[in-house]
Amino acid sequence: MPNIKDVAKKAGVSISTVSNVLNDTKFVSEELKKKVQDAVQELNYKVDPIARNMKTRKTKTIGLITADVCGLFYPFLIKGVYEVANQRGYQVMICDSAGEYGEQGAIEREKENFDKMFANKVGGIIFASVTSPHMDKEYWYSLKKKTFQHQNIPLVSIEQDFSEVGIDSVYFDCYANSVKATEHLVECGCKKIAHVTGPVFSNVVKERMQGYRDAMKKSGLDVKDIMIAYGDYTHQSGYKAAKTLIQNAKGLDGIFFANDLMALGALRAFKELNIRIPEDIKIIGYDNTFASGLVDPSLSTIHIPKRHTGKLAMQLLVDQIENPVENRKVQKIKVEGRLVVRQSTVSGASDDRVLAD
Known part of the structure; x- marks a missing residue:
């Protein structure tokens, strides 16, 4: 399997130049950039995302923590996350907190999932929590402290509003x-x-x-x-x-x-x-x-606009990753729900079918 040294040798450039092209970290002339891209294609070189995560803060992997990935709700939300991730060149690592394990089990599993994300050096985390900022503020403040210890990893909450503890949120009422x-x-x-x-x-x-x-x-x-x-x-x-x-x-x-x-x-x-x-x-x-x-x-x-919610959450996360700003104002977006009347409450009601979201 070819490595970055092989790409540099084939392109006739330094290893650092190859790295700058692949990670878009420093300016490289169009001529050298094309040489690197041609070498990558000819050698069929694939970037090791884990190795890149260890070397740079500009990771292209984000974490997604769900509360029940096997239900009918989260797959469409995940689809929305992936739509933006694919457009922006990010990979997605998914962990599920599996709520059926009971109260303490679910919360502990959620904490373990955050630790897994930190250990894998993801660039940011989107999460749906089984708890809330009101129920356990100490937990959330300690989690925020951990993000600072891991190069200030950005967070985005979905479903609930966590803005009061400094976390961007795309939430429902x-x-x-x-x-x-x-x-x-x-x-x-x-x-x-x-x-x-x-x-x-x-x-x-x-x-x-x-x-x-x-x-x-x-x-x-x-x-x-x-x-x-x-x-x-x-x-x-x-x-x-x-x-x-x-x-x-x-x-x-x-x-x-x-x-x-x-x-x-x-x-x-x-x-x-x-x-x-x-x-x-x-x-x-x-x-x-x-x-x-x-x-x-x-x-x-x-x-509930599930796919739209996933897209909004991923857009907020990418903005934090790619445009870090000190003392940035916490963002929160309320996604409105609407009543859909069908035949289980009104006999003869017209079918309002939503198959994509």
């Missing part, structure tokens, strides 16, 4: 979106509305639950403990939660699911129980994943 979902069920005539949560250790899940509770209170509707079922974002937990709610909370006429995948699992349970959607019970999900528009009845939900 989970509370307001959940109010929107619950109020839609109320407007459809529902009086007894249940909620199926995601993993309760997650701050995002807590915000969605609080949005549901406050919307119910504002509408003068009671929330009893038996009207809240605890899921884990999987279709299996949605299936089980639906059956539990039907058995324990008699007279339900609406259910707000904290994500689409659980709502899709519930549709199977309702079919087995001969419960008609939306005639007997109206249901709404959250995220607007591609499957929500393909099932029958199609699923009403809250649309």
